[in-house]
Amino acid sequence: MERPTESKVAGLRDILDRANTAYYVDAQPLMADTEYDRLLAELADLERLFPEFADATSPTMRVGGKPIDGFAQVAHRVPMQSIDNTYDIDGFIAWCRRCEKAIGHPLALVADPKIDGVAVSLRYEQGRLAGAVTRGDGALGDDVTANVRAMRAIPLRLHSAKGASIAVPELLEVRGEIYMPNAEFERINAQRTVRGEPLLANARNATAGTLKSLDPSVAASRRLAFIAHGRGECSAQFNMTTHWEFLAALRGLGIPVNRLAKMCAGADEALAAIEAFAATRTALPFGVDGMVVRVNDFAEQEQLGTTGKSPRWIVAFKYPPERVQTILRKVEWQVGKGGTLTPRASMDPVVISGSTVAHATLHNFEEITRKDIRIGDHVFVEKAGEVIPQVIGPVLSKRNGSELPIEPPTLCPSCAGEVVQEGPKFFCANAMCPRQFRERLKWFVGRDQMNIDGLGERLIDQLVDAKIVTQFADLFCLPRDAMANLESETVLKTGRTILRRLGEKTVDAIMQSAQHARTRGLARVLAGLGIRHLGSTASKTLARSFADMQSLMAATPAELEALPDFGALTAASIAHDLATPALRETIAKLEAAGVEMTSRDYQSPASRHKFDAAVADDPLRSKTVVITGTFDKFERRALTELLEQRGCKVTGSVSAKTDIVIAGEDAGSKLQRAHELAVTVWNEEKLRSVLGDSPVL
Ligand SMILES: [Zn+2]
Structure with a gap:
């Protein structure tokens, strides 16, 4: 390439800058995105071949910055x-x-x-x-x-x-x-x-x-x-x-x-x-x-x-959260990793807070009956700054008599297995339920559990469909040849998607990540197993109290019940699940696949005594808490779970019975109400100082 003149380089930069100003400042694009990309590529070529033109403010400097270590x-x-x-x-x-x-x-x-x-x-x-x-x-x-x-x-x-x-x-x-x-x-x-x-x-x-x-x-x-x-x-x-x-x-x-x-x-x-x-x-x-x-x-x-x-x-x-009306067409029961069946509403698509919404949560069957929501109802839907739209209730004045009641699930929609009810919740009772297994597998490889990189939902579905993975342990001995036959969808710059075989590099990376995941220790394995009532906090408590899986499995329900924040029901349920032959087999196979079952958090009884004392002082213990606003390090739902595990009762509205209001960014009327009632208010910093620094996202 011929050496460009300085004005040629400056001219390219100028037109690219002007294109950005036109797009972002004046909202009147000067050129198509493809043209912008072409000019940018031309400038990048020139700068690469003729480094004397380098300039930190060149539009090319926006792309491909080096990864950074952290934020000062x-x-x-x-x-x-x-x-x-x-x-x-x-x-x-x-x-x-x-x-x-x-x-x-x-x-x-x-x-x-x-x-x-x-x-x-x-x-x-x-x-x-x-x-x-x-x-x-x-x-x-x-x-x-x-x-x-x-x-x-x-x-x-x-x-x-x-x-x-x-x-x-x-x-x-x-x-x-x-x-x-x-x-x-x-x-x-x-x-x-x-x-x-x-x-x-x-x-x-x-x-x-x-x-x-x-x-x-x-x-x-x-x-x-x-x-x-x-x-x-x-x-x-x-x-x-x-x-x-x-x-x-x-x-x-x-x-x-x-x-x-x-x-x-x-x-x-x-x-x-x-x-x-x-x-x-x-x-x-x-x-x-x-x-x-x-x-x-x-x-x-x-x-x-x-x-x-x-x-x-x-x-x-x-402004108050936007509320729109649409018609409820169908309710499906989605199977979660623990077999929970959650009602999901399909509605006539409606635009709410700028995006089109066709599905919303109905929470649980009790809510549906309490609000008397029926199929065919006009319903109010709200997206209150939060992510998942929710059905608020029916528009009773618009009923014409053709609406049908929503039936509780009688069979699991995935495996047609038996459905059991516990309080307001329904569960698929079939331990072999394929949908449950998929969901549990996704959970198991998740960031806070075994943290195996590269296994997205699509790949997991393929691994299960191809019967490459029929149990957790299979993840640690993935067959390289079979993996290479899996496909991932790649999104092209044009927005079109194509199917591509997994490259050798990708397969290597997944296998390496799985190898690495073997050494995460007892607490992560326990959290990953998806045992009911055994989330990451309870898993950590167990890992502090038991040196390894074997001693945990030998524990009696009474021993578990004596642990901090383990009520009688929780302890009995966990002990029962740990004793089931299916779970014992899962654990044995994981161990055989080289997954470490020793605890990294074990504290001898003497040092644990201190911990128990700390728990007795826990400022969250038995408190009624309201969460409002958004948080940097905490996702609302996960935070709710975490607080419940710590023994809190998390409620939706502030009253005289509320002990603590946890207020994030943009906390609204609930915070105001807390001030009116002189309820203790915690900000995120205070929350983090109590919960520790582990983010819940
Ligand atoms: Zn099922």
Whole structure:
């Protein structure tokens, strides 16, 4: 290739930068994605052949960053405070009145949709992206520069746009939100479905996960978006007097801002904006959970000051979760790993919070009867910031008499085996149930159990269908030839999927991971077996108390019952299951396949005494707990299970009987209620200090 001129390289970079600005700032794409990719590849070729043109802000630098070791903590030079929430019109009006009273006249306000993403602070020095830090606790955040650099939505260099009067400042810190648009969320999940990988739970968590990935190529492969909405440290020359001017200046520099932001002449106009937006928000291509309203004038902002926790000049109005109506067509019973049969509703597809929903959970049969939900009913469906949509109840006024009651399951839908009922739950009682085995196998190889990489749902299904795996132990002696005949679906860049034989490398990696998984120790094996009442916490308790599988199997129910948090029923159930010939055989075969059955957590009785004392002091013991909001390290459902294992009663609403409210990010009315009732509130940090650091995702 001929040596290009400097202007040729600069020209390519410029057009790629402009394409990004057009896409992310102006929402008017300049070129097709394929054309962008072609130009990017051309530039990358030039830079590779002629390294003298290397530049850290070149658009090519977004792809293929090297994996990083971890995230350094960085102090925010200007604290990144959180915003106070209000949940009703009265609260909002009260905020407006307080501000007006403090300033002495009606105020100009700016209202903009509150995008459900992850807050970051971007630092530009001499117009070049110098760093990106998450909010963290507001004072200290994680340095996520490597991942943020990989995102096309974020300019690596600031440009003074044509016609814009603003010059690129020496120093500019902008605060904003990185988020995953709905279409991207759905695209990734469609891809993961095909690959048999677990689905992303929700767009916000997926965004956080992308930012915290140690491999920047993950961020490069996901089309995250960014909008700026605030400022940190800025050079004196960047001296706007209002937020509205500040937004215009950012836009002039090529930084995306919220195009739906609205100037409001006072409280009434802001209220009208909030009300108008309520009707249209769900049609937006990204998740919005509220409206942020702030005082426009910077001097007035300063005058209002902050409360230490959050600024007084800004408030977030949170909308109630969206509720839609559709028709319930069918209820299927899904078989879980423990044989649990869970009702899943199939409904006429309906758009809710920006995505199309055709299925929802009905929780359990007791709920169905209590709410009198019938097939053919018009039902309310809600997706309350959470992942899985749920059927709230029937629209009784729309009944016409043709609705049919939902029958409890009489046979297992997978194996036609006997169904038994325990409390509100139904189970398939057939230990050989093929669906149960598949689910148990998926559980067994899962990250918190044996952690065998590369075995997605699709491969497990094939392994079971081809009878390569008929019991857990088979995973540790996978036949190489037969493995090579399995197929994985590969998603092409065009979005088309094709079937491919597993490559030798993939087979090797899976086998190696399985080899490695043999040495995870007793607690993980126990947790992986999928024995009822024996989750990871109870498994750890057993592993602390018994040196190996043999001594555990020799234990009497009374000995188990004496363990911390083992009630009589739990102990009896576990002892019973451990004694069944089928499970004993499973364990014997695992041992024969080289799986270690010794405990890594064993504590001699003397040292255990201390542990028991610690458990007696457990601040969670016998507490009634309510969980609200979202958490970094905890997935809600898993957290609920974990707390129940610790002896908590987890309930849905805050009352005088509640001992602790565990409030994550964006905790809503439940947190407010907790404050009203003076109930103890824990944040995630406190929760982690009590539970230890093991994440529950
Ligand atoms: Zn079954």
